[in-house]
Amino acid sequence: MRKGCLENGYSLTQGMEKIMDKVWDFILDKGPRLLLAIVILVVGLMLIKWVEKLVKKILLKSRIDETAHKLIVQIVSISLKVLVFLMTASQLGIDTASLVTLLGAVGLAVSLAVKDSLGNLAGGFLVLFSKPFVKGDFIETNAVSGTVHNITLFYTTLKTPDNKKIFIPNGEISTAKIINYSAEETRRLDLIYSIGYNDDILQAKQILREITEGTPLALKEPAPEFLVAEHGSSAVNLAVRIWVKTEDYWALNFYMNEQVKLAFDKAGITIPYNQLDVTVRRD
Template sequence: MEFLETLLASIGEFVASFGFRLLGAILVLVVGIFLIKWVCNLIVKSKGMQKSPKNAQTLVKNVVKIALYIVLLFTVAMIIGVPAASLVAVIGSAGLAIGLALQGGLTNIAGGIIILCFKPFEIGDFIETSSHTGTVVDIGLLYTTINTPDNKRVVIPNGTVSNASVVDYSAYETRRLDLELSVAYDSDIDMVKETLLSLANAHELVLKDPAPFVRLGTHGDSALIFKLRVWVKNEDYWTVNFDLLEASKKVFDKRGIEIPFPQLDVHQK
């Protein structure tokens, strides 16, 4: 009988003690969830975040939320009475397992964080990667999506993008157009230069500053190769490129400036 009374007393003390700990844990959990939501909203509404892309805002909010929830759950478990060493061991094992399973995904996530934070390019920019060229339509946590000039959608892993060279053609409002035009060796150099400069200056989409540039660039195997360089707005690049190529052929024909081409002479004995 005495043993039973002692057992019941011990159970009562345990229930009372655990009940208080459980009540405290629930209270901390509720307050913690409220505080996490408040902190996340505060971060998103901050002046610095308001200037960032929506994707970057979502990324930062989710990272902060996950980190705070881990801290909250750790705290709740400690209040209930779970040993800290056990929690650390479980979290470490889970983290290692997840890391090994998602190794490629974690690389892409890291790449996405780099792109969103350091902004090597933004949505709407026309970029060139090691394997693709197109307009950026989305920057996600795992992938960057671009539309190619021939209207194909390409999804590129962020790990690949962040670890390779990227050319951003939209970084500045203007861009230099370089053309190489070949003429025969017996052509008048000054006439060719004057013809190409007049052609460039006459085009309404060619910028006056910096001024168009023309010089003899190379003595080719069968031709003199002139380099024509003009500055244009990004959106006018290809229009001016094709216009000058077509116009140069017409004006060369009109002025008698020969455009050489490879010829093969066959001598028969």
């Protein structure tokens, strides 16, 4: 029995020696490649962290909208990590060509499944980099209007004057007509006021001029214009064109409408309106 135990112990020792020999052979054969792969991975990840910080600093000094900063950093980071992963796999003897083909096939399948979302993503890139508007601008697009509240990769959020939020897919915005009312520092306010044919045109124009020149909201240059726009069917239409700072546009609009009505009433100038004569026939 003792002899059997000795034989078993000897066999176990031989087995351990064989395993250690194989491990040692693997280390001698694959060790340098494995060590180099680890170095590539560690150094690569460290360099990626450094590149991320560098890209952030460059973006802060650029004119690119802040909304796109995080996205750009993520794209750079993911691209570099994929590159480091492929370099590490290649060092370990993995066929990177097959790996790239597999990743491409998976990417194609995913892109076909989410093509609408990818369209919105592409639209988001166009909006962020072409910058037809920025956060805080008042815009009109796709028959809706509002102040730009937020711009993300897939949606742009507008806040309406009555405090509603509108979420518009960027894919639609990128192909639609966009009117940006906040793009310039000044705008022209166009107003039409109607007077009767029996009223004095020169007097009405003088009243309009005095009201305009009496408010600091109206810019002196370019000079305001007071024109006879049209001889209507029941009224003479006077056009007023006033240049105003963009942020004062609506304030001046409401001010002019109120003051003109009060001044015309005081001067006895009529403001015609459509009338319907009804004849009642009694049998």
